[in-house]
Amino acid sequence: MYRIVEKQMLTPTICKMKVEAPRLAAAANPGQFLIVRADEKGERIPLTISDYDAAAGTVTIVTQMIGASTKDICSYEVGEAFADVVGPLGVPSDFVEESAEALAQQHFVFIAGGVGTAPVYPQVKWLHERGVKVDVIIGARTKDLLIYTDEIRSACDNLYICTDDGSEGFHGVGTAMLEKLVAEGEKFTKVVAIGPMIMMKFATLTAVKLGIPVVVSLNSIMVDGTGMCGACRVTVGGKTRFACVEGPEFDGALVDFDEAMRRQRMYKAEETEANEKHVCRIGRGK
Amino acid sequence: MANRIPRVAVREQDPKVRATNFEEVCFGYNVEEASLEASRCLHCKNPRCVAACPVGVKIPDFIERVAAGDFAGAADKIAEDSSLPAVCGRVCPQETQCEGSCVLGVKSEPVAIGKLERFVADWSRHNPREVQAPVKASDAKKVAVVGSGPSGLACAADLAKMGYDVTIFEALHKAGGVLQYGIPEFRLPKDEVVASEIASVEKLGVKIETDVVVGRTETIDSLLDKEGFDAVFVGSGAGLPRFMGIPGENLSGVFSANEFLTRNNLMKAYRDDYLTPIHAGERVVVVGGGNVAMDAARTALRLGAQTTIVYRRTEKELPARAEEVHHAHEEGVQFAMLTNPVEVIGDENGWVKAVKCIKMELGEPDESGRRSPVPVEGSEFEIPTDTVIMSLGTSPNPLIAKTTGGLDVNRRGCIVADEVGATSREGVFAGGDAVTGAATVILAMGAGRKAAAAIDAYLKTK
Numbered sequence: 001m002y003r004i005v006e007k008q009m010l011t012p013t014i015c016k017m018k019v020e021a022p023r024l025a026a027a028a029n030p031g032q033f034l035i036v037r038a039d040e041k042g043e044r045i046p047l048t049i050s051d052y053d054a055a056a057g058t059v060t061i062v063t064q065m066i067g068a069s070t071k072d073i074c075s076y077e078v079g080e081a082f083a084d085v086v087g088p089l090g091v092p093s094d095f096v097e098e099s100a101e102a103l104a105q106q107h108f109v110f111i112a113g114g115v116g117t118a119p120v121y122p123q124v125k126w127l128h129e130r131g132v133k134v135d136v137i138i139g140a141r142t143k144d145l146l147i148y149t150d151e152i153r154s155a156c157d158n159l160y161i162c163t164d165d166g167s168e169g170f171h172g173v174g175t176a177m178l179e180k181l182v183a184e185g186e187k188f189t190k191v192v193a194i195g196p197m198i199m200m201k202f203a204t205l206t207a208v209k210l211g212i213p214v215v216v217s218l219n220s221i222m223v224d225g226t227g228m229c230g231a232c233r234v235t236v237g238g239k240t241r242f243a244c245v246e247g248p249e250f251d252g253a254l255v256d257f258d259e260a261m262r263r264q265r266m267y268k269a270e271e272t273e274a275n276e277k278h279v280c281r282i283g284r285g286k
Numbered sequence: 287m288a289n290r291i292p293r294v295a296v297r298e299q300d301p302k303v304r305a306t307n308f309e310e311v312c313f314g315y316n317v318e319e320a321s322l323e324a325s326r327c328l329h330c331k332n333p334r335c336v337a338a339c340p341v342g343v344k345i346p347d348f349i350e351r352v353a354a355g356d357f358a359g360a361a362d363k364i365a366e367d368s369s370l371p372a373v374c375g376r377v378c379p380q381e382t383q384c385e386g387s388c389v390l391g392v393k394s395e396p397v398a399i400g401k402l403e404r405f406v407a408d409w410s411r412h413n414p415r416e417v418q419a420p421v422k423a424s425d426a427k428k429v430a431v432v433g434s435g436p437s438g439l440a441c442a443a444d445l446a447k448m449g450y451d452v453t454i455f456e457a458l459h460k461a462g463g464v465l466q467y468g469i470p471e472f473r474l475p476k477d478e479v480v481a482s483e484i485a486s487v488e489k490l491g492v493k494i495e496t497d498v499v500v501g502r503t504e505t506i507d508s509l510l511d512k513e514g515f516d517a518v519f520v521g522s523g524a525g526l527p528r529f530m531g532i533p534g535e536n537l538s539g540v541f542s543a544n545e546f547l548t549r550n551n552l553m554k555a556y557r558d559d560y561l562t563p564i565h566a567g568e569r570v571v572v573v574g575g576g577n578v579a580m581d582a583a584r585t586a587l588r589l590g591a592q593t594t595i596v597y598r599r600t601e602k603e604l605p606a607r608a609e610e611v612h613h614a615h616e617e618g619v620q621f622a623m624l625t626n627p628v629e630v631i632g633d634e635n636g637w638v639k640a641v642k643c644i645k646m647e648l649g650e651p652d653e654s655g656r657r658s659p660v661p662v663e664g665s666e667f668e669i670p671t672d673t674v675i676m677s678l679g680t681s682p683n684p685l686i687a688k689t690t691g692g693l694d695v696n697r698r699g700c701i702v703a704d705e706v707g708a709t710s711r712e713g714v715f716a717g718g719d720a721v722t723g724a725a726t727v728i729l730a731m732g733a734g735r736k737a738a739a740a741i742d743a744y745l746k747t748k
Contacts, residue, residue, distance in 0.1 A: 023503050037459055043553065043561045044459075069561050084459040086497040223553065223562075226457050226499055227683050228467070228525040229545035233536060240529065240536060245685065259536055262636040266538045270563030 001081035002036075005058060010147040013065045014115055015074040016050070021085045022057030029096050030123040031217065031249050034059065034087030035225045036073055042083065043069040046222045048119030048194075048248075049088060050148075059085070062118035062147070068274045089225045090248045093123055093192075094215070100130065107133040109181070109188040110156075111174045111203045113195025114140065117148045119217065120194050125155040133157055135186070139174035139199070143167040174199070175206040182210050190215065193252060197261045204252035214252035218243045221266060234260050293395040294323040301616035305587055308471045308556055311613060312376070315398075320405040324352035326390065327397050334387040335399060340732030341440070343367045345384055345399055352402055361410035364403060369443035369487050370436060370731065372411060372479045373465055375404025378728045379607050411482050419491045426451040427745050430515040432500045432686065435463020436727040437521035437718025439487050440734030441741075446490040448742050453515075455498040460552060463523050464719075465727070467552040468544070470581050472588070476551070501685030506693070506714060516748065517713045517741045520701060521734060522686055524719035528678045530573070534630030535676070539565065539638035543574070543582040543677035550585050566591040567672025571641050573627055574677030575599070580610040582675045583619045593619050594669065598626040598646050598659040624648075624659065628666065630674055640668040682720045690714070698723060707737030708744075715741055 006018035024034060033048045051060035065071045076082065095103060108127055112120040117138050127134045135158040140146045142165045153159045161169030162177045170177050182188065191214040193203035200216040207214035220232035220243040232243035237254035241247065297313040298304075304311055315323060327349040335345045344363055351360035364371045380386070380400035388396030429445050431438045434456040442452045460466050465480045474480060488494060498504060500522070509515045527542035529535050546564070549555040553562035570586035572579050575597035587593045595614070597604060600623050604611055615621070622643070629642040645665035648657035687695045694702040694710040700723055707715040717733030719725055 023498060027503050041554075041560045043563075072561070084497050086457070086459070086499060086503070088502055089499065223545060223548050224458060224467075224525075226502075226525070227685065228527070229548055230527045230529070230542040231545050233529075235536060245683075259636070262538055263536065267563040267565065270565060274561060274563065 001083070002085040003081040004076050004078050007076070007078050010062065011145055014062060014147055015065070016060065016062045016118070017076070018058045018060050019082065019085055020057055021059050021087075024085060024087050025052045025057050025059050026054045028052040028054075028059060028088040029092035030126045031093030031096070032088035032090050033119075033225070033248055034061070034085055034089060035222070036061065036082055037084040038069070038072045038076065039083050042072060044084075044223055044225070045069050045073060046089070046219065046225055046244075048116075048217065048219070049122060050118035051122055051125075059087075060118075062115055064115040067271045086225070089244060091246070093249055095123075095127065095132075103127070103130060103132045106189045107187060108135070108190050108192060109178065109186075110134070110136045111178060111191060111193040111195070111199075112136060112138045112148075112152075113174060113199040114145070115147070116195030116199075116217070117146075117152070120192070121148055121151050121155065123192065124152055128155045128157075135160070135181075135188075137162060137174045137177045139163070139177075139195070141165065173202075175202050178203070178206055179210070182212075188212050191252075192216075197257060197264060200252060201257035201261070204255070204257070208253050215249050216252040216255060217248045218250060218255070218260060219248070219264075220244075220260065221264060234263070291322065291326050293326070293398055294319045296398070296401050301613075301618070304472065305617040308588055310475055311472050314408055315401055315405040320352055320402060321355065323398050324349045324402055327353070328389060330389055334389065335384040335397075338383045338387040340383070340728045341367050341735055343384075343403070348406060349397065349399070349402060352406060357406060357409045358413070358415060360406045364406060367735075368731065369440055370483045370727070371403050372407035372483055373436070373474060374728055374731070375400050375402075375407055376474050376479070377469060379726060381608060383728070407483075411479075417486070417489045419489060420447050420449055422446075422449050422451060422491055427516040427748075428453070428514060429741060429745075430455060430509045430513070430518045431521060432506075432518060433457075433463055433521040433523055433718075433720070434461035434484070434494055435465065435521060435523050435718065435730065437523075437720075437730035437734035437737075438463070438519065439484065440731035441519045441521060441717065441738045442492045442734075443487045443490055444735050444738035445741060446487075446492045448738070450742075450745070452491070453493040453495060455500055455504065455509075456494060456496045457499040458552065459496050461494050461496060463521075467548045468578065468581070470547065470551055470585050472584065473581070499685070501683075501689040506686065506690040506711075510713060516745055517715065519707070519734070519737050519741060520686060520709075520714065520716040520720055521718045521730070522683060522720045523730075524680045524682045524724040526681045526683050526699075527676070528680065529676055530627065530678060532627060532629055534632055534638075537630050537632040537638050538636050539567070539672060540630055540674045540676065541565075543572070543578045543675050544680065546582050546675050547578070547585065550589075556585075556589060564589065565673060568592060569671045570594070570673045570675060571596055571669055571671040572675045572677055573597075573641075574679070575604040575606060576677065576679065577606045577610055579677035580606045580614050580619075582677050584614055584617060586673070586675065587617055587619055591673070594622050594671075595619060596622045596625045596627060596641070596643060596669070598624065599648065599656065600624060603656055622669070626659065626661065627674075631668065638671060638674055640670045641674055642666055642668050680719075680724045682723065686720075705736070706740035707733060708740060713744070715744075
């Protein structure tokens, strides 16, 4: 069993948890994800790893309550345990394999949106610890929805906060901030965009326009997460790839986002039904 | 004469009823039926059935005990060679193995060996006896088994009986591999049959750790170097689904059979109280002709869809077991033979609305000896459908090969192993679908047993 050792609500619908999973924590790298199954009747839910601590044997997950299953996950309290936490899954970010010399030449800029801000943190931290130049743009609809700002601020060179309504930081979307920074003379060598699919699509369009290579992290539908089901297939550069074992990170410029967004909605009807008749797990008697 | 008795028919759920539920199709023999069927065995001096069994179950010996009413003795006899009799009695292709070589089959019908094996295993489960766990020395050598499917379980059970300290690592949250995610409940009940057979392997002292993806959570090297295992058996199966590579295959509503079956079997999506969704719709087209295609079609049917199997050869060439095809027919699955999809057509929202197919005819035999299908020019037509399930076979998952230095694989991605399972890496053995590509439960078990013997021989030299 995978015991929850810390829990914190970051917003009314986003929950951060630190969970005991020693084997996973020892093997995790930036860019990878894991799968949680809350209880016997639960779905296998892929979540990006938001932090890991090999010495303590814990991993951190950040979950947004969207449907019945994510609500279940967020209903767990400290001391309770998930039935299953498996991973790390997917391949680590490309930069993990790059040499120190190559990384020293780079200037990363991350564009993070919504719950996608959390998985940016281990990547930024990894780069910052190795002295690589890394800036982060965090975007949210309004300031109450901003998460992970303190953690990321302490692990990057420059943090830029953007809100759609101007309630904090730059008044506008993250991609506009990116364009502004480049116009002001920043020479980014790589954009990494993590967030809602639509945000990653527009971040990619902007990065391509600016001539900067762009990496995105796809949160496709998955069942096993090990290459068995093919639910996560995505067209990249005209070829079908499995996001679970060949991703989750891909060259954004090659991703067919419209197909990816359509595929993400595949179980919408079933999910809406499940959500409507969802009974809290306490009511179900677990 | 004993062989004048006709083969005892097995009772099954009515096709109309079972097409609407997920309960087991076949009821199996009762004591009287089993005893009568067992009396048909001629006890040949050189039993061809035993030679035809990949794990070498001593068939006439166990049948003799059934005939004598000694069901516990029969169970012990089977257990000498098979750790999964309740599974094999249900899913083995007996018609091409033990029963296919039964001498009675020459003039009449072979002994129903599979149904008798199932009877003994089920009896044994309902009449549990104290099992003495094999003695394990405190300094027993450690063997890691990767994957808890048929080959891994068979290998682990044999090694435990020899006194080794065995741990199985399973990537999914439940042990059983294809028995758990692939084969449906109506052919192989999960809680009743699969879970209890796995529990009996655990009673031999085998430890099972789920949620460990070897190749990610651990690697073969970390198991050998860090975790102190003396040998590793890789029985990771063939889990990677193939697609056709035709236009429209990534439309919403096109699934691999693996996804469809995993949602239904492992995740129990057919049950209202489980949260995992599944989509069938009103009409389902299943592409392919193997056992997995039959399983997917019969599952879709039970979820309420009008279901059609599309296959490019004729019914005679269907690679599925005759029994499965027969059951699918009985339940109302439609068969569109000599038909091959060329494109999946979507609606304005990107959902499947039809499969465009072309008619085929059989041409000259190919290298497999089967007559290869050739498209009939200009014969394209559309089958309207809400869901398409691709069941075109699977290949081994590349995760382990990619993360294990010096482990040779062939061009089909199968791990290269000799006849006893030794790979290009010292101390690393492999067997089952990971080596052969997708095959049967019993062949995988046979490979697991051979590898167990080879691992024993290897560790004795160390």
